[in-house]
Amino acid sequence: MAVGTFRLQAACTRFSSIAPATALHRFPLASSLYSHGLHLGASVSCNAVQQQVQSTTEKQQKQETSQFQKGQKKVQQESVTPRSQDFNMWYLDVIAAAELADYGPVRGTMVIRPYGYAIWEAIQNYLDAKFKETEHYNMYFPQFIPYSFIEKEASHVEGFSPELALVTIGGGKELEEKLVVRPTSETIVNHMFTQWIHSYRDLPLKINQWVNVTRWEMRTKPFVRTLEFLWQEGHTGHATEEEAEEEALQMIEVYRKFAVEEAAIPVIVGRKSKLETFAGAVRTYTIEAMMGDRKALQAGTSHNLGQNFSRAFNTQFLDSQGEQQYIWQTSWAISTRMVGGIIMTHGDDMGLMLPPRLAPIQVVIIPIWKTDAEKETVLAAATSVHDQLKKEGVRTKVDASEQKTPGWKFNFWEMKVFLSDFHDLFLLIFVW
Amino acid sequence: MAVGTFRLQAACTRFSSIAPATALHRFPLASSLYSHGLHLGASVSCNAVQQQVQSTTEKQQKQETSQFQKGQKKVQQESVTPRSQDFNMWYLDVIAAAELADYGPVRGTMVIRPYGYAIWEAIQNYLDAKFKETEHYNMYFPQFIPYSFIEKEASHVEGFSPELALVTIGGGKELEEKLVVRPTSETIVNHMFTQWIHSYRDLPLKINQWVNVTRWEMRTKPFVRTLEFLWQEGHTGHATEEEAEEEALQMIEVYRKFAVEEAAIPVIVGRKSKLETFAGAVRTYTIEAMMGDRKALQAGTSHNLGQNFSRAFNTQFLDSQGEQQYIWQTSWAISTRMVGGIIMTHGDDMGLMLPPRLAPIQVVIIPIWKTDAEKETVLAAATSVHDQLKKEGVRTKVDASEQKTPGWKFNFWEMKVFLSDFHDLFLLIFVW
Numbered sequence: 001m002a003v004g005t006f007r008l009q010a011a012c013t014r015f016s017s018i019a020p021a022t023a024l025h026r027f028p029l030a031s032s033l034y035s036h037g038l039h040l041g042a043s044v045s046c047n048a049v050q051q052q053v054q055s056t057t058e059k060q061q062k063q064e065t066s067q068f069q070k071g072q073k074k075v076q077q078e079s080v081t082p083r084s085q086d087f088n089m090w091y092l093d094v095i096a097a098a099e100l101a102d103y104g105p106v107r108g109t110m111v112i113r114p115y116g117y118a119i120w121e122a123i124q125n126y127l128d129a130k131f132k133e134t135e136h137y138n139m140y141f142p143q144f145i146p147y148s149f150i151e152k153e154a155s156h157v158e159g160f161s162p163e164l165a166l167v168t169i170g171g172g173k174e175l176e177e178k179l180v181v182r183p184t185s186e187t188i189v190n191h192m193f194t195q196w197i198h199s200y201r202d203l204p205l206k207i208n209q210w211v212n213v214t215r216w217e218m219r220t221k222p223f224v225r226t227l228e229f230l231w232q233e234g235h236t237g238h239a240t241e242e243e244a245e246e247e248a249l250q251m252i253e254v255y256r257k258f259a260v261e262e263a264a265i266p267v268i269v270g271r272k273s274k275l276e277t278f279a280g281a282v283r284t285y286t287i288e289a290m291m292g293d294r295k296a297l298q299a300g301t302s303h304n305l306g307q308n309f310s311r312a313f314n315t316q317f318l319d320s321q322g323e324q325q326y327i328w329q330t331s332w333a334i335s336t337r338m339v340g341g342i343i344m345t346h347g348d349d350m351g352l353m354l355p356p357r358l359a360p361i362q363v364v365i366i367p368i369w370k371t372d373a374e375k376e377t378v379l380a381a382a383t384s385v386h387d388q389l390k391k392e393g394v395r396t397k398v399d400a401s402e403q404k405t406p407g408w409k410f411n412f413w414e415m416k417v418f419l420s421d422f423h424d425l426f427l428l429i430f431v432w
Numbered sequence: 433m434a435v436g437t438f439r440l441q442a443a444c445t446r447f448s449s450i451a452p453a454t455a456l457h458r459f460p461l462a463s464s465l466y467s468h469g470l471h472l473g474a475s476v477s478c479n480a481v482q483q484q485v486q487s488t489t490e491k492q493q494k495q496e497t498s499q500f501q502k503g504q505k506k507v508q509q510e511s512v513t514p515r516s517q518d519f520n521m522w523y524l525d526v527i528a529a530a531e532l533a534d535y536g537p538v539r540g541t542m543v544i545r546p547y548g549y550a551i552w553e554a555i556q557n558y559l560d561a562k563f564k565e566t567e568h569y570n571m572y573f574p575q576f577i578p579y580s581f582i583e584k585e586a587s588h589v590e591g592f593s594p595e596l597a598l599v600t601i602g603g604g605k606e607l608e609e610k611l612v613v614r615p616t617s618e619t620i621v622n623h624m625f626t627q628w629i630h631s632y633r634d635l636p637l638k639i640n641q642w643v644n645v646t647r648w649e650m651r652t653k654p655f656v657r658t659l660e661f662l663w664q665e666g667h668t669g670h671a672t673e674e675e676a677e678e679e680a681l682q683m684i685e686v687y688r689k690f691a692v693e694e695a696a697i698p699v700i701v702g703r704k705s706k707l708e709t710f711a712g713a714v715r716t717y718t719i720e721a722m723m724g725d726r727k728a729l730q731a732g733t734s735h736n737l738g739q740n741f742s743r744a745f746n747t748q749f750l751d752s753q754g755e756q757q758y759i760w761q762t763s764w765a766i767s768t769r770m771v772g773g774i775i776m777t778h779g780d781d782m783g784l785m786l787p788p789r790l791a792p793i794q795v796v797i798i799p800i801w802k803t804d805a806e807k808e809t810v811l812a813a814a815t816s817v818h819d820q821l822k823k824e825g826v827r828t829k830v831d832a833s834e835q836k837t838p839g840w841k842f843n844f845w846e847m848k849v850f851l852s853d854f855h856d857l858f859l860l861i862f863v864w
Contacts, residue, residue, distance in 0.1 A: 171648035
């Protein structure tokens with residue numbers, strides 16, 4: 001039995017981009033893996049083990065590389081159109097092959113599968129913490145909005161009415177007033193704000209909700225544009241115009257930072273043209289990203305709503321001078337479209353590549369054995385490494401299923417989680 | 433300036449139920465508060481400070497008690513009907529006074545306000561971790577279900593058809609097939625499971641989703657029964673009947689443990705009668721709790737679905753002997769109704785009482801000052817204590833707003849978060 005082979009794809013970005021050899025010294029985990037090899041192997045010095053493992057790694061890598069190339073070719077032939085060949089087809093193939101999403105039974109709807117949803121959860125975890133740090137509170141508004149609400153703000157109804165889904169029957173009876181299935185919540189938010197806000201003491205009011213929204217899109221594309229999608233929508237009310245503008249800018253900066261630092265997507269922050277401004281807003285700020293096909297993707301927006309909705313819904317407060325004033329508002333959103341943006345920014349001909357901080361799985365351990373005796377030793381080692389990595393906060397999976405061959409697993413995981421751009425995934429292969 | 437006054441309502445349950453005096457020694461935080469007082473006060477020994485503070489506390493408590501009683505009477509008169517007088521009215525009053533929820537514009541809908549939503553988030557945090565520990569993956573199914581799906585399982589359509597909300601217009605056009613707004617997801621889940629499950633290797637398949645659901649209820653009550661509510665729904669597919677039964681029992685046990693240990697609600701685990709079994713299930717397990725009005729509340733259910741849905745949707749797999757078999761299934765859910773259960777179990781005449789582990793705020797610090805010089809010292813002390821408590825993982829709020837009097841704050845927070853039953857909230861009052 002060999003001591004062990006690890007294919008270390010450099011270290012985590014949090015230890016900066018460093019070469020594998022250096023990583024062994026700088027990344028305590030990597031060292032502990034070597035010690036672990038030593039423990040299972042023979043009594044050689046740590047340096048010797050490192051050298052041994054390194055040389056094994058080099059030799060092994062050649063074999064693996066050819067195995068991977070063979071596998072990838074097979075995967076490509078079978079399922080993933082190369083990105084360079086047909087970007088749109090590649091995008092759909094990657095989503096299917098990496099099991100990120102599937103088509104729902106209703107045209108334009110999408111089932112977000114566990115691996116795709118885990119990316120969304122990582123997005124949620126980061127943003128939710130940032131919203132709370134900036135003193136926004138989560139809450140929940142009903143998704144059914146009386147049709148008359150939508151009509152109250154002129155440009156809002158103009159923008160949204162072609163995209164509405166309407167509930168007309170409830171509990172077996174025709175409804176007196178049609179209900180709009182939430183396309184966005186400014187109207188119902190203002191209806192409630194009007195009841196909650198009375199004086200300047202009630203301001204600012206800063207809330208957020210994580211919900212599903214429905215827009216009857218005709219041309220749909222998984223994650224990018226679907227009939228129903230998930231998002232967060234922040235809504236705030238302020239006493240002054242300046243404060244609202246400051247809030248809108250603060251939130252687009254939260255989005256920019258998220259896109260660049262977490263999703264590793266370079267974005268340009270800017271202001272939307274009049275035509276592309278949100279229906280009901282005074283100004284819309286946006287982060288725009290360039291996808292692998294060189295097309296731009298609107299990845300997040302923050303709106304200064306001015307007093308448009310407060311005037312339509314009569315949302316007033318008594319200022320400190322005792323005067324009635326309309327509140328100043330903002331709203332801002334990031335949606336599951338971001339998952340599409342991540343795929344289209346980082347993926348390559350081979351399949352999906354995920355930014356390490358959002359990757360649901362950062363390390364995959366594929367144990368390899370022949371005999372039952374080997375199995376026991378190898379699985380114990382795999383579990384032990386898994387536990388060490390987990391303890392260090394690395395999201396790790398041992399794929400020990402016996403129904404698939406290691407070759408199949410390499411190809412599958414390579415396509416699903418590999419992050420060669422970021423040097424932030426380890427693929428550890430145990431050949432004991 | 434006095435050294436400082438703390439009204440310590442005993443220690444956290446995690447330090448067990450112990451008297452305040454003991455708590456000072458056993459709970460390092462409490463000691464550090466005294467040291468803090470010492471630091472701000474004069475050079476007296478720690479014991480002396482303890483005695484001083486304790487005696488101050490006793491004297492102060494009388495004043496506070498009368499202040500509280502006065503305040504509570506006022507609050508009761510103004511807003512909260514005593515529980516002993518009219519349970520239903522009390523329930524609605526508490527929800528309004530503690531700002532947990534409000535009525536939405538559409539009959540039977542509910543806006544969950546930040547304080548109520550934070551309780552739901554605490555429920556989610558605990559359960560989501562447990563679901564992941566038991567290897568369930570989160571995902572998302574579309575909320576629009578073709579009407580024909582609902583009709584496929586006979587008892588399912590019978591049970592749910594009177595409660596459906598139907599979308600009949602989308603994008604300005606009458607739809608060819610009505611869409612059901614998700615009342616529960618067994619049908620769409622099975623539609624997808626049929627595509628994903630082919631062989632025994634694909635089983636078990638264990639998923640969960642956190643979503644909104646709609647049931648057109650005629651008699652509604654905030655949290656307990658609303659037209660739209662939030663819940664999690666777990667769905668699993670198994671190769672054998674035994675495995676499905678084991679899963680259904682495992683999940684009702686997760687719910688029981690949650691109810692008892694986190695929500696501090698005693699529950700009885702049992703099996704629903706034929707009449708109350710979920711529409712489409714073979715067996716429904718339930719946790720039933722007794723509310724303050726001695727009525728039972730169904731607080732969570734776990735269903736063994738047998739092969740009812742797999743036969744209706746033709747969800748088959750090739751077993752290890754090469755035979756086609758229908759899968760065995762479960763589903764299980766806990767909803768925002770749990771928030772109602774918490775209110776109705778723990779609240780008293782004075783208002784809301786929350787189980788400490790789910791309380792969004794466990795400690796409220798109300799600084800009191802007269803002069804500007806006092807203000808600076810008091811706020812610095814309050815912030816310092818806040819930071820120490822936060823570091824210890826205690827959810828703490830400093831209410832330093834100058835627009836409300838301390839008396840108003842006592843009453844407000846007493847009603848909103850006080851936990852006298854559990855001896856798990858500190859109300860710290862700084863009178864420097």
